Amino acid sequence: MGVRIDASADYLGRATGLPSKDAFTMAAWVFFHSYRPDSVVLTIFESGVGGYFIFTDSTTGDQPNVYDGTTPTALDIASLNTWYFMYLRSNGTNTSGGMRSVTASAFTTASGGTSAFTPNQMRFGNDDAGFYSNITIAGMKIWDAHLSDAELEQEYMTFLPHRFADLHLWAPAIDSVLADASDDWSGNARDLTQGGTLTLGESPPVSWGGLPLLISPLVAAVASPSLPMSALQAVKRGAFF
Amino acid sequence: MSTRCVFTPFNAEFPASNYPQLTLSNRRPVLAFDATTDETCYWTSIAPQGLTGALTLVVTYAMASATSGTVGLQAQIEAITDGDSVDTDSATSFDAVNNSASTTVPATAGFIDQITITLTNADSIAVADYFRLSLSRDADGSAVADTATGDLFVLGVELRDAA
Numbered sequence: 001m002g003v004r005i006d007a008s009a010d011y012l013g014r015a016t017g018l019p020s021k022d023a024f025t026m027a028a029w030v031f032f033h034s035y036r037p038d039s040v041v042l043t044i045f046e047s048g049v050g051g052y053f054i055f056t057d058s059t060t061g062d063q064p065n066v067y068d069g070t071t072p073t074a075l076d077i078a079s080l081n082t083w084y085f086m087y088l089r090s091n092g093t094n095t096s097g098g099m100r101s102v103t104a105s106a107f108t109t110a111s112g113g114t115s116a117f118t119p120n121q122m123r124f125g126n127d128d129a130g131f132y133s134n135i136t137i138a139g140m141k142i143w144d145a146h147l148s149d150a151e152l153e154q155e156y157m158t159f160l161p162h163r164f165a166d167l168h169l170w171a172p173a174i175d176s177v178l179a180d181a182s183d184d185w186s187g188n189a190r191d192l193t194q195g196g197t198l199t200l201g202e203s204p205p206v207s208w209g210g211l212p213l214l215i216s217p218l219v220a221a222v223a224s225p226s227l228p229m230s231a232l233q234a235v236k237r238g239a240f241f
Numbered sequence: 242m243s244t245r246c247v248f249t250p251f252n253a254e255f256p257a258s259n260y261p262q263l264t265l266s267n268r269r270p271v272l273a274f275d276a277t278t279d280e281t282c283y284w285t286s287i288a289p290q291g292l293t294g295a296l297t298l299v300v301t302y303a304m305a306s307a308t309s310g311t312v313g314l315q316a317q318i319e320a321i322t323d324g325d326s327v328d329t330d331s332a333t334s335f336d337a338v339n340n341s342a343s344t345t346v347p348a349t350a351g352f353i354d355q356i357t358i359t360l361t362n363a364d365s366i367a368v369a370d371y372f373r374l375s376l377s378r379d380a381d382g383s384a385v386a387d388t389a390t391g392d393l394f395v396l397g398v399e400l401r402d403a404a
Contacts, residue, residue, distance in 0.1 A: 001264045102257050159263075175265045176273075203262045205255035208270075213247040214289045 002138030002201040005125040009196030013123035021119050022092030025147040029204040030086050031136040032078050035061035039133040040126035042088040046117035052095045054088050066097035069115025075099050076108035083204040085156045091146035127195045136201030142169040158209030246400040248284040271394035274378035281377040288370040294403025296360040303353045304346045306391035313385025314341040316358045317375040320366035336364035343386035
């Protein structure tokens with residue numbers, strides 16, 4: 001499943017314990033149901049001051065931009081009814097973002113500078129009446145680190161995080177119970193707050209990332225990572241492989 | 242019969258469209274196959290040592306809401322041997338479809354049932370082959386009568402051989 005964001009009060013976010021704006025990466029799978037000019041997809045910001053955003057262009061709303069607090073830089077035209085893996089990150093010198101559809105062979109990226117603010121909100125979507133998105137979102141991951149391009153290539157492949165170091169929050173949003181769809185599975189107890197009236201949506205065509213159980217006459221060759229949910233709450237990479 | 246592979250929702254792979262939803266049912270990972278649109282997922286593996294003879298697939302499922310009607314599943318095997326000329330960059334080579342029987346669902350939603358599919362068409366799979374298993378719900382009933390409403394939750398799939 002995923003979480004449907006489609007009205008002016010809708011968002012998923014957190015307001016406390018946020019990553020540093022100078023060393024973070026946030027990523028998610030995003031499905032655009034319709035184009036909305038100036039709609040926010042990913043953001044870390046300080047209310048009334050500024051922040052970093054991925055938001056759509058102000059004319060037709062079909063082109064996400066990376067906004068570094070000063071200047072928007074265009075990414076790719078987004079097709080409707082298509083899943084995109086999107087990310088926003090900063091290393092304190094550059095703020096950059098990217099998007100890649102399920103069938104694309106590479107990311108489209110854009111980069112800008114930085115700006116001054118003290119983050120007090122981190123959101124998928126935004127509840128401002130003028131800036132809400134019409135999207136379904138799933139597979140949300142946030143790190144207290146600036147992931148490299150190579151790391152983001154890996155994160156594109158599976159729901160399961162490849163990098164567990166500095167994992168700040170991981171909300172796969174696959175639960176069929178809406179109240180549980182914003183749960184943090186990283187073990188850091190950073191559930192996302194649900195703003196507005198959200199509903200459940202579809203999930204992206206992305207593998208969880210587990211391995212099959214093979215059984216030869218001699219040994220069970222590979223252990224399955226399909227662990228109970230209780231174990232997943234305290235996930236460590238070593239437990240899966 | 243021997244169990245050779247076990248596949249779960251957490252190791253399924255998906256086409257870009259018409260795929261079952263990966264979700265949780267009472268915190269159990271499931272693949273939710275739609276009742277009106279044929280949806281497909283895949284599992285990839287290497288044919289394990291010892292694999293021999295005819296193959297069967299045992300699909301463990303439960304219905305999300307239906308308490309009556311029937312379901313039909315379809316499975317296909319793509320087996321590629323070292324040296325085969327299949328261009329994996331651009332082509333697939335699944336063998337013909339294997340249909341399940343049209344199977345009456347449990348009278349209580351959430352109760353599990355197991356559907357066995359005889360893989361008569363197994364693409365001559367042999368030990369060490371790279372292979373993919375495709376599983377679909379024949380939601381439109383084009384080959385197997387499927388009248389049950391609501392999602393069909395696949396909880397796990399077992400591949401057995403003749404050993």
